Amino acid sequence: MRVRFAPSPTGHLHVGNARTALFNWLLARGQGGTFVLRLEDTDDVRSNVASADGIVEDLRWLGLTWDEGPDVGGAFGPYRQTERLGHYRAHAERLMAGGHAYHCFCSPADLEAQREVALREGRTPQYAGTCRDIDPASARARVEGGEPAAIRFRVPPRDAVTFTDLVRGPITTDIAMIGDFVLIRQNGVPAYNFAVVVDDLEMAITLVVRGEDHVPNTPRQCLLYDALGAAPPQFAHLSLVLGPDHAPLSKRHGASSVGEFRARGILPEALVNYLALLGWSPGQGEELLPAAELARRFRVEDVTRSAGVFDPDKLAWMNRHYVKTADPARIATLLVPHLRDAGLLAADASGGGDLAPFLLACVPLVAGTVDTLADAPERLRPVFETPRPSATVEHLAGEAAEAAEAGRQVVVAFAQELSGRPRLTRETFREAAQQVRQRTGQKGRALFHPIRLALTGADSGPELDLLVPAIEAGAQAPGHVGLAPIVGCRERAAICAAALVGA
């Protein structure tokens, strides 16, 4: 099996196209096939190198590695259409020699005028056949004389063209719907339908999996395979990816490109897992599966015809799972850009070295509790924010006199306990709390609620067992790592105790 992903580098990689790439990849990896990346970059107005680079980078980030492509090469290259112009020209010449194509001298302005007339009269625009019967020898002479000419396909005298789509079943098109179409434009650039056939043929592609927007192109492509004396590959057209309102997924729905999901802190394995389930199911009620297992089970015949509705909540749920189960050191590194964006880390800070212990201490606070890593700074707020002691004073003042007094005693004892200690770890925090319990006789909520107030100024929040080590790691981080200043537990408790004693 040889499959390909053939993006036009005219923008960012949309998740719908990423799903197309993924389904091809799953097929190749699951069935020992070859996955080819080809850049369809002949549209010189809209194609650009930055987009091509971005698409390649996004595919790599998703882990959708290819066996042949513009960067890695391969036996069927080149893999950029702009480097293949000679191939299209040679095939067009072959088609002309066989009477399947002809030179067309109609000017773009004439063609546009004909189109407008057809549209005005409610007809589907179709080439009128003006140049169809020009004698090939005289056409050749005009071209040699410098007259601009396109090359057009001569649609054969048949009734219909049929192909069997692996997802949609047989699709038959009335040949009357297809006018003689352009293979190579006057400027020498091949039209999509022609370039794609030449490439898929020369690259020995056996199965074409692409978006359903290409269904109307496929009959034309089948006619070209026939004219070139070749059997067409198999085709499978995937339904569009829609937003929750059933309109094609776009910027209006929030994030729609792979880059945007990445910037929001979605992990690639979560996006891959999610996209695989958009129009296909691994069965047995299972949803959370690694890419290799998805590949093992994937069959293009099991893809549904109905459109895939993008469900951001489900993606968030999957991402939560993958953040929770990922290697903590990896999540620690991935937190860096989000802390930078939130202004909690200097713009030039990097994730390694002396910052690593702090980042690692933050991971348990984040893992399993945030949907995306972009939510991490908010979740980590109690680490960075020094509580106002007045908040604790007010909180305790609002409680019954006895509880308030007990709370004050706990905070004062906690401050005293910490004053002689080095920075806390999870274990030494428990020890310290145990000491405060012995000194004050308070336990359970009566013990931990005042401690929480002293450390965070809030009634509720992350588990203290996790929060304390993160605060302490932040307080110990050397200045050069670029972290926003974090006040340690000892100081927080001391400030709070002083305020309570003075109140």
Ligand code: GLU
């Ligand atoms: N370049 C086309 C696109 O981006 C893909 C064509 C194909 O897969 O045949 O829509």
